[in-house]
Amino acid sequence: MALLSKEPLGYGNTRIAAGIKVHPGITAGDSENLFYEDMLAGGEYLNNPRLARIVAKESRLSSQMLESFGYTFRRDDEGLISVKVARRSGGHSLIRSLVPFPYGGVPIGSALRSAGARGQWDVFEEVVVTRLLTEGNQIRGLVLLHTKDGTLEVIAAKAVVLTTGGAGWLYYPHTDCSRVCTGDGYALALNAGAELVDMEQVQFIPFAVTHPRSLAGMIIGDPAAAGPHGRLLDKDGNVVATEINVMTRAQVAVIISREVERGRGAAHGGLLLDLSPNFASEIGRRYLAHAHTNIAGLNVVKRAYGPQAFKCEEPWEVLPSAHFIMGGVVIDEWGRTSVKGLYAAGEVAGGIHGANRLGSVALSDILIFGRRAGEDAAKYAAGADAPLKRADDIDLEHERISQWHAKRGARPVQLVRRLQTSMWTNVGLVRDQDKGMRALSEIDSIEAESAEMGFRGRPGYCTDLQDAFELAFMLQVARATARSALERRESRGAHARSDYPMRDDKNWLANIFVRGVGKSMLTAVRRSAAASEAIAGIRRATS
Amino acid sequence: MDTVTIEVIRYDPTQDAEPRPQRFVVPTEKGATVQQALMHIYEEQDSSLAFRCGCRYRYCGLCALEVDDKPCLACLTPLKDGQVLKPLRHLPVLRDLVLDRSWVFDTMRNLQLFIPEMEYEELPERIFEPEEHKRLMQCTECLACLATCPYYDYRDASFGGTYTFVKLAQLHFDPRDQTDRVAQARKLGVERCAACRKCQCPLGVPAWKSATSVLLKHASSRRD
Missing domain, CATH: 1.10.1060.10 (Alpha-helical ferredoxin)
Incomplete structure (x- = not known):
């Protein structure tokens, strides 16, 4: 068994998370069922109900998992995990999210790495997996690039579990994700013949920094960060939204982008978040006191906008930032994809969160499906035939690299930046038919140019080389996202269309599936498995 | 456009006997960081520059280096004229500012x-x-x-x-x-x-x- 990581192990995207983790059942009246219903209502019934059910059932178990790795949840005065150390996170109907103090996911990242060091597996750090190898519809290994010295290697494997995280980097600088999140897993899965679902569902955290450039995209907070009385203002100080803290991340993101598109944006292209009305009431003041000591987002505000802004007496600019991809590789309850021996777990997997992930659920999801995929992959591998390497397994990579060294076209990073600009503009916060078509034509054009891209070759730490492989992944993910966004002719969850501004339950209680690569990529629409739950849920909500 | 001149200590173990300094003139603005300058150099001036960049703000732990002999994080260090950027001392250098971890x-x-x-x-x-x-x-x-x-x-x-x-x-x-x-x-x-x-x-x-x-x-x- 081997553990592969693009960065040195443990330095990835999980440790930069806020560290807030769902732990249902600590508030009186909470139940597995209530949590499940919250997930489906928040996900606007695009969730795979079986996967959501598992998250509801195993979230407490996943907290134990994390503590067994060496993490310690914050405790109350009695030394217990309880509602006293929790808060209501976005989209949950009651308090069930454990909040760390000090704030941040760094200790979670460290615990995961410690657990990684406990086992006797091989470890490959600083490798880019360039391709999965298959025989028919079955995994037989993978090809990887060692970024340290530029060498390629083939690993024979009966089973592969993708835990590559998301693709927030598609929207740089409008993302709070790490530079490694270039969507490798989605593209590897597509290339191997697996299917993606609902890739149009990209979660933007509504409040992020607009300037200076060094901090653009950094997360300030989700709707709860507005406090009970925070409000959004346009450039002239007109009130655009109040009671923000009860909205979903998607709802707030859409409000901001619609106003900005209407030309109501402030100096750096965002809206103004005004927390000062919170000073007027007792609960508002209590919120601000809490925020000033407990919420890392306000430290980002201090750094970006200065100590005066930190006081929250005056409004400051905010813009949404790509945070999480709800869509992803289609999996079953054991993380199995449609390719035999290929598994996916964590953000790279799709269907769990539907059209909107509730706050604090990701840190459960990664553990629950990581464990399930690992267990099943081990069982599967025990019974599978030993895979064979072939002499020509690396030829494709060698060929691509020698082409890049020979050609004199654009550098990969230039094409990456072009793609990111287009994704933010055309497949960002609010989409429409024209934007979708523009995105696809830009993807085509960048793909064509990427055939001519070139750079000087050198053996070790050639960032151009990593960028070149990643660009190919990003193009696939961009295409899948744009195609799905064009396909979904309604607004639902994180997907907002100005030409179809309403949710359309009659026609679109349906998932969008993507298969294939490049111009032969295909989409298919199938009725959501949660459709019947949706009808019951909608009835409950309206009664 | 405002600019600053900074020096980066370069080292390629396959070519250089000793680390060597190289000067770069990079744009700056209010709130500019050392990380931003490094990204600019890679994208616009010298594609061979090796450095690490992870989360861009405080948490990932990848971008540590020395600026004017002081160990710090590139993402949190304001960019200033005349700065000298080096890899962390006492640690194995793979290339330029990148350490073997x-x-x-x-x-x-x-x-x-x-x-x-x-x-x-x-x-x-x-x-x-x-x-x-x-x-x-x-x-x-x-x-x-x-x-x-x-x-x-x-x-x-x-x-x-x-x-x-x-x-x-x-x-x-x-x-x-x-x-x-x-x-x-x-x-x-x-x-x-x-x-x-x-x-x-x-x-x-x-x-x-x-x-x-x-x-x-x-x-x-x-x-x-």
Whole structure:
């Protein structure tokens, strides 16, 4: 068994998370069922109900998992995990999210790495997996690039579990994700013949920094960060939204982008978040006191906008930032994809969160499906035939690299930046038919140019080389996202269309599936498995 | 456009006998950081420049380097004219500003820097986490502390260095851990730290106060 990581192990995207983790059942009246219903209502019934059910059932178990790795949840005065150390996170109907103090996911990242060091597996750090190898519809290994010295290697494997995280980097600088999140897993899965679902569902955290450039995209907070009385203002100080803290991340993101598109944006292209009305009431003041000591987002505000802004007496600019991809590789309850021996777990997997992930659920999801995929992959591998390497397994990579060294076209990073600009503009916060078509034509054009891209070759730490492989992944993910966004002719969850501004339950209680690569990529629409739950849920909500 | 001139110490082990300085003129603006300058150089001026970039703000621990001989994080360091950028001292350089970090995971394995495996039922329900543990767990493992430690050298296995002492102290304060971390620290030369106190963390993790000095105190009390 081997553990592969693009960065040195443990330095990835999980440790930069806020560290807030769902732990249902600590508030009186909470139940597995209530949590499940919250997930489906928040996900606007695009969730795979079986996967959501598992998250509801195993979230407490996943907290134990994390503590067994060496993490310690914050405790109350009695030394217990309880509602006293929790808060209501976005989209949950009651308090069930454990909040760390000090704030941040760094200790979670460290615990995961410690657990990684406990086992006797091989470890490959600083490798880019360039391709999965298959025989028919079955995994037989993978090809990887060692970024340290530029060498390629083939690993024979009966089973592969993708835990590559998301693709927030598609929207740089409008993302709070790490530079490694270039969507490798989605593209590897597509290339191997697996299917993606609902890739149009990209979660933007509504409040992020607009300037200076060094901090653009950094997360300030989700709707709860507005406090009970925070409000959004346009450039002239007109009130655009109040009671923000009860909205979903998607709802707030859409409000901001619609106003900005209407030309109501402030100096750096965002809206103004005004927390000062919170000073007027007792609960508002209590919120601000809490925020000033407990919420890392306000430290980002201090750094970006200065100590005066930190006081929250005056409004400051905010813009949404790509945070999480709800869509992803289609999996079953054991993380199995449609390719035999290929598994996916964590953000790279799709269907769990539907059209909107509730706050604090990701840190459960990664553990629950990581464990399930690992267990099943081990069982599967025990019974599978030993895979064979072939002499020509690396030829494709060698060929691509020698082409890049020979050609004199654009550098990969230039094409990456072009793609990111287009994704933010055309497949960002609010989409429409024209934007979708523009995105696809830009993807085509960048793909064509990427055939001519070139750079000087050198053996070790050639960032151009990593960028070149990643660009190919990003193009696939961009295409899948744009195609799905064009396909979904309604607004639902994180997907907002100005030409179809309403949710359309009659026609679109349906998932969008993507298969294939490049111009032969295909989409298919199938009725959501949660459709019947949706009808019951909608009835409950309206009664 | 406002610009600043900075110097980067370059080193390619396949070509250079010695590290060599190279000057770059880079644009600057209010709030510009060293990280931003490095990204600009790579994108616009010199594609061969090697450096690490992770989360762009504070948490991932990848972008540590020395600016004007001071260990820091590139993402949190304001860009200024005349700055000299170097890789962290005392650590193996792969290329330019990029350190080899593979020894970190090896160290975790060799010193068993983890709590023992437990069945979920055996996990304590009640935990009173010491304040020191909470603070030490904020370590992002950026390794900048090792560049502030006068005794550390990656080639010298007899001395642990600040990072390792912080990891040992995390476990020392962990109620679930059973291993004698003080004995490990003693074996790794923590007593050499007695008259020093130079270890520093760019993020304010109390490496001396809550890690090295605690291990040292316990180690010294065992001397007889």
